[in-house]
Amino acid sequence: MTTTEMMTLKTEPFVLNFGPVHPSTHGVYRMRVTLDGEVVIDLEPVVGYLHRGIEKLTEERTYGGVIPLTDRLDYISPMSNNLAYCLAVEKLAGIKVPERAEYLRVIMAELQRLANHCIAVGSLFSDSGAAFTPFMYMFREREKIVDLFEMVCGQRLTYNYMRIGGVSQDIPDEFLPALSKFLVTMPRFIDELDFFLKENEIFLARAKGVGILSKEVAINCGMSGPVARASGINRDLRKADPYSVYDRFEFDIPTCETGDCYDRYRVRIEEMRQSLRILEQASKDIPQGSVKADVPHLIRPPSGEAYGHLEAPKGELGFYIVSDNSIAPYRCHIRPTSLINLSALRDMIKGWKVADLIIIFGSIDITMGEVDR
Amino acid sequence: MTVPELVISNVSMAYTPPDWPGGYWWHWLFFSVVLIGFMLTMVIIAIYIERRGLGRMQSRLGPNRTGPFGVLQMVADVIKVLLKENIVPDKADKLVHWLAPIVAFVPVALIFAVIPFQNGALLADLNIGILFIVAVSSLTTLGVFMAGWGSSNKYSLLGAMRNVAAVVSYEIPLALSIVGTLLVAGTMSLNGIVIAQDIPFILVQPLGFLIFFIAGCAEINRSPFDLMEADSEIVAGFHTEYSGMKFALFYLVEYAEAIAISAIITSLFLGGWRGPLLPPWLWFIVKTLIVFFVMVWTRVTLPRVRIDQLMALAWKFLLPLALINLFITAIQVLAWDNAVNWIAVVVNIVVMVVLILIWSKFFKLGWGRLEV
Numbered sequence: 001m002t003t004t005e006m007m008t009l010k011t012e013p014f015v016l017n018f019g020p021v022h023p024s025t026h027g028v029y030r031m032r033v034t035l036d037g038e039v040v041i042d043l044e045p046v047v048g049y050l051h052r053g054i055e056k057l058t059e060e061r062t063y064g065g066v067i068p069l070t071d072r073l074d075y076i077s078p079m080s081n082n083l084a085y086c087l088a089v090e091k092l093a094g095i096k097v098p099e100r101a102e103y104l105r106v107i108m109a110e111l112q113r114l115a116n117h118c119i120a121v122g123s124l125f126s127d128s129g130a131a132f133t134p135f136m137y138m139f140r141e142r143e144k145i146v147d148l149f150e151m152v153c154g155q156r157l158t159y160n161y162m163r164i165g166g167v168s169q170d171i172p173d174e175f176l177p178a179l180s181k182f183l184v185t186m187p188r189f190i191d192e193l194d195f196f197l198k199e200n201e202i203f204l205a206r207a208k209g210v211g212i213l214s215k216e217v218a219i220n221c222g223m224s225g226p227v228a229r230a231s232g233i234n235r236d237l238r239k240a241d242p243y244s245v246y247d248r249f250e251f252d253i254p255t256c257e258t259g260d261c262y263d264r265y266r267v268r269i270e271e272m273r274q275s276l277r278i279l280e281q282a283s284k285d286i287p288q289g290s291v292k293a294d295v296p297h298l299i300r301p302p303s304g305e306a307y308g309h310l311e312a313p314k315g316e317l318g319f320y321i322v323s324d325n326s327i328a329p330y331r332c333h334i335r336p337t338s339l340i341n342l343s344a345l346r347d348m349i350k351g352w353k354v355a356d357l358i359i360i361f362g363s364i365d366i367t368m369g370e371v372d373r
Numbered sequence: 374m375t376v377p378e379l380v381i382s383n384v385s386m387a388y389t390p391p392d393w394p395g396g397y398w399w400h401w402l403f404f405s406v407v408l409i410g411f412m413l414t415m416v417i418i419a420i421y422i423e424r425r426g427l428g429r430m431q432s433r434l435g436p437n438r439t440g441p442f443g444v445l446q447m448v449a450d451v452i453k454v455l456l457k458e459n460i461v462p463d464k465a466d467k468l469v470h471w472l473a474p475i476v477a478f479v480p481v482a483l484i485f486a487v488i489p490f491q492n493g494a495l496l497a498d499l500n501i502g503i504l505f506i507v508a509v510s511s512l513t514t515l516g517v518f519m520a521g522w523g524s525s526n527k528y529s530l531l532g533a534m535r536n537v538a539a540v541v542s543y544e545i546p547l548a549l550s551i552v553g554t555l556l557v558a559g560t561m562s563l564n565g566i567v568i569a570q571d572i573p574f575i576l577v578q579p580l581g582f583l584i585f586f587i588a589g590c591a592e593i594n595r596s597p598f599d600l601m602e603a604d605s606e607i608v609a610g611f612h613t614e615y616s617g618m619k620f621a622l623f624y625l626v627e628y629a630e631a632i633a634i635s636a637i638i639t640s641l642f643l644g645g646w647r648g649p650l651l652p653p654w655l656w657f658i659v660k661t662l663i664v665f666f667v668m669v670w671t672r673v674t675l676p677r678v679r680i681d682q683l684m685a686l687a688w689k690f691l692l693p694l695a696l697i698n699l700f701i702t703a704i705q706v707l708a709w710d711n712a713v714n715w716i717a718v719v720v721n722i723v724v725m726v727v728l729i730l731i732w733s734k735f736f737k738l739g740w741g742r743l744e745v
Contacts, residue, residue: 016527024605038531127605128433129677131596136431202597202676354531355679358606 013041017290021051024127024358027368028275031345031357038353043346047339050372058332063089064164066329067161073334074370076119079112079149080312082162087243089317090306091344093301095293101166102245103286107179108152108161109244109310110275110282111145114186116313117268117275118142120226120365124265127362129349129355130205134197142187144182151175164299166292179283194269207261211360214259225315225337226267227364231259232352237307237311244310248285249278261363268365298327312337312364334373338366404496408485415661416628417447422662423628430472430673451621453738459617462525469523474615476623478515480509481626484633489564491653492645502563503555506549508638510592513626516539517611520623524614532610535680536594536601542593542684546691549583553702554641563637567645569713575642576676578700580725582596582642584691586667589638591683596672600680635664665730690736694728 019030028049034042054073058066070085071078083105090097097105122138146156152171153161161168198204213223218231227234236253238246254270256263301323309318318335341364349357414685421436421444430436436443461470477652486503489495499505514537521533526544555561556567557577566574591598602610639645639660648660678686700725706712 014527016531023608036534115462125676128598129596129603129605130675131673133431133673136433140432200676202678205682206676206679276705346624353681355600355603355606355677 009123010019011037017218018335018357019343020046020266024123024362025368026123026362026366027371029366029368031250032355033357035354037353040203040349040352040354040357043349043357045342045345047342047371050368052373054373055332055334055343057320058329060328062231062327063298063301065209065327066332067164068160072162072369074301074312074314074317074367075157076337076367077116077170077313078157078159078309079108079318080116082159082310083109083244084308084309084310084317086162086164088306088321089299089301089309091308091320092304092306093164093299093325095165095241095295095299097166097244097293098247098290099287100170100289100301101291101293104152104171104291105162105244105267106246106249106282107279107286108149108159109169110278111148112237113313114272116140117226117272118366121193121197121268124261124280124359124362124365125203127358128203130203134193137193141186144185148178148182151178163292163295165295166290167291170291171253176283176286179279183276183280183283187273190269190272190276197265198269204262206355206359207265207363209258210261210356210364211352212258213344213348217344217347222340223315223344224263224311225341226271227315227341230256230263230267232257237309237316241309242335243308246278249281251275261359262362262364283330300325300327309335314338314367314370315341336370336373338364338368338370344373383522390631401496404486405600408595409482410565411490412482412629412632413625414486414637415632415658416625417451418662419628419632419665420447422666423672424497425525426666426669427673429671439691448539454621455618456625457617457620459619460490460614462614464525465614466523466525469519470614473516473520473523474619474626475516476519476621477513477626478629480512481633482514483509485636487563488633488636488640489645490657492564492568493572495564498562498564501561503551503561503566503637503641504717506563507544507551510630511540511544512629513628516626521611522616524611526614528607528613529611531607532603532613536611537599537686538680539594539683542687543588543691546584546687547588547592548693549695549699550578550581550588550712552572552640553581553698556699556706563640563645567647570644570647571645572711572713572718573642573644577713577721578642578698578702579722580694581702583696583729584640584698585641585726587689588691589634589686590668592670593627595631595668597675597677598683599677600673600683603677605677631665631668635661635668638664694732697728698724700710729730 001194011034011164013034016033016035017030018033019025020028025031030046030049032044033040052072054069057069066085067082073081118138118141126132126136128139149159150156152175153159153168213227213231215231215233218228218233223231224235232255234253234255237243239253251274251289254267256267274292303325304321305320305322307318307320309316315337316335317337320333320335321329322331324330345361345364348360352360388580398541424446425435425443436446461467484506486496487499487505489498517536518533521529543589554566557574558566560566560569595603602612612620615623621693639657643664646657648656651659701721702712705717709717
């Protein structure tokens with residue numbers, strides 16, 4: 001006799017590897033996902049496919065020679081990495097940076113934030129399946145920022161622009177007019193983009209309430225940047241521990257309450273607007289003068305240790321440097337934003353479906369170069 | 374516009390147009406060759422339109438190197454894909470893996486048999502034409518599922534399962550939205566439906582058109598319902614493990630399906646081959662390509678929905694609306710002698726707007742988290 005129990009299909013969860021080669025793992029990240037049909041019941045992250053030993057490599061280079069390596073950390077935003085490292089070394093060696101250089105650094109860091117958020121929002125939509133269209137439009141705008149960077153340092157991806165005690169060279173004459181032109185077009189683009197994406201019914205259904213990161217989990221995992229601010233943590237190092245000349249500018253820190261994918265998108269768009277505000281003020285107030293302090297080519301900081309951190313586009317980026325009074329760092333530890341922001345991934349994803357896994361992962365905005373170092 | 378009289382109820386399966394020289398076999402041979410040529414050419418045109426249109430809408434150029442305006446790009450791609458090595462995974466179910474593209478391809482080719490290019494110009498004017506299409510078109514799913522199962526790849530299996538789920542759900546609103554049209558036209562023959570369209574049925578049956586378009590897009594997995602090959606989620610879905618000619622067949626199926634749905638929409642709702650000035654077959658092709666272009670447009674604009682949202686849309690949104698549409702149409706057909714009139718157009722558009730407003734107010738796509 002057939003009973004209902006006998007007729008029920010036996011199902012079992014299965015393990016699926018997302019990555020390391022997968023279109024939307026933003027590099028070579030690997031997730032061993034246990035699936036029950038479409039539902040994710042467990043996730044185990046595997047990192048290390050892009051490990052290049054940058055922390056070890058720094059020990060064999062001069063202090064100035066480390067800067068090109070930092071470009072390769074978070075290759076979406078190398079300017080911020082340059083700056084974070086320079087801040088740490090300057091703190092260690094007690095170097096005072098000229099005014100003009102500080103302003104240039106702020107301008108570059110904020111432009112970098114805009115460029116990074118362009119990619120972050122673009123790839124979030126590309127992950128949610130919008131056939132690459134927002135991605136291409138974002139890249140069109142990012143291209144303008146990259147053109148500005150090319151103007152100042154000749155590079156389009158690995159800028160290597162900051163130096164210990166300043167920046168490598170002064171900006172050309174045509175930079176500031178080009179920047180002010182950019183400051184006119186960019187807000188319009190952001191408004192247009194936000195108008196199209198903010199209330200897109202499918203995007204709302206896909207992102208609103210999905211992948212909620214609670215405030216407690218965010219704090220416990222040490223999350224920072226837009227991901228933490230979307231969960232309601234009002235912490236931005238530009239305000240909490242002002243470095244460079246950030247205390248002279250007027251800007252707000254956007255925060256949201258829910259901490260879902262949609263909030264992360266909103267926070268990024270608002271941050272782009274705030275960055276534009278800072279850029280406007282900085283390009284107006286920029287003083288004349290030298291752009292590099294009088295620093296020897298091979299500096300020998302006094303023995304000791306220093307931790308320099310800043311608000312990188314993805315969150316708090318820190319460099320911890322130990323010096324033994326030689327020309328190379330004794331030890332350099334990097335506090336990577338992306339890796340630490342990934343730590344709550346499992347909590348956020350459990351119970352959601354495969355499609356949500358991709359969009360949640362995309363909304364964290366990581367770069368594998370920084371995760372694996 | 375004068376339309377020749379056709380007594381639709383007398384149309385038999387062996388119907389030959391009166392002005393056609395030769396007998397049944399000539400007709401059969403000629404149209405078989407024409408249909409295969411038409412399908413392959415249209416697929417190449419469709420891929421060209423899709424890639425160029427996608428490019429222009431995404432602020433890039435699209436293929437523009439091979440031949441003038443890149444028109445030869447598809448030819449180059451076809452040659453490339455034919456010359457590629459055929460790779461079969463070690464653990465694949467060889468027979469199923471080999472059969473799948475064929476099983477997927479044949480039903481799509483069959484659909485074109487009943488689509489009229491001109492008055493009476495079709496391979497077989499079945500008096501159950503649209504029923505034949507509904508029956509045959511869903512067979513493609515079998516091929517897709519065979520591909521997913523036979524590949525022995527988890528991504529393929531996920532894609533195939535999604536496809537089966539989607540097609541099973543969307544068949545129902547799809548079929549129900551056609552029934553309204555059939556009631557108004559009074560025939561199931563596609564040629565007869567075209568002849569009945571003194572007013573294009575997109576105006577007489579606006580809600581039916583909308584449901585058919587959405588369900589059709591979901592049925593053939595066009596974005597925003599392209600879950601079975603969601604490239605950002607499950608790599609390439611069911612054809613992850615296919616290469617060479619077999620992959621080309623799946624690619625062909627995908628676009629042939631899109632063209633088939635466009636052609637069905639053209640015949641059912643847009644007046645088919647009817648139109649002023651241009652020759653009828655050209656009208657038919659132009660309308661088909663316009664419908665296909667709308668599909669390209671939605672693909673480039675919208676993000677993808679999730680699988681549970683896809684199901685919710687079918688069962689909570691499209692199915693009730695299709696039933697209500699069918700009910701209203703039935704009353705209209707009973708009440709009026711000729712349901713194809715301008716009062717019906719106004720009434721049905723108002724009904725569509727009201728219904729969609731009501732449903733969009735109460736219908737929300739869920740959050741969909743499960744406790745694990």
